[in-house]
Amino acid sequence: MPDATDAAPEIGYAEALAELESILEEIEDDAVDVDVLAARVKRGAELLRVCRARIMAAKVEVTQIVAELDPGSTDDPDGGSP
Secondary structure, three states, X not given: OOOHHHOOOOOOHHHHXXXXXXXXXXXXXXXXXXXXXXXXXXXXXXXXXXXXXXXXXXXXXXXXXXXXXXXXXXXXXXXXXX
C-alpha cells in the first residue's frame, strides 16, 4: 500500500482540507454525474489520507518538542512515579 503522502506530496494540509471540503459540497449535490462521483470520492479518500498523515506527523513532532522541553515528564499524569 502506498504511503498516504504519495497521493499528493506537494499539497499542504490546509490546501488538502479545502479541496476535500469542495469535493464534499460537490458530491452532496443531487445533480452530480455518476461517472464524476467515483473519481471525486477517490480523490477525497486520497486527500483524507494526506490530512490524517499530516496530523499524525504534527502530533509526533509536538510530542518530541514537548519531551525535549521537559525531559523528566511522561504521558503518565503523576510523572512516572510508582
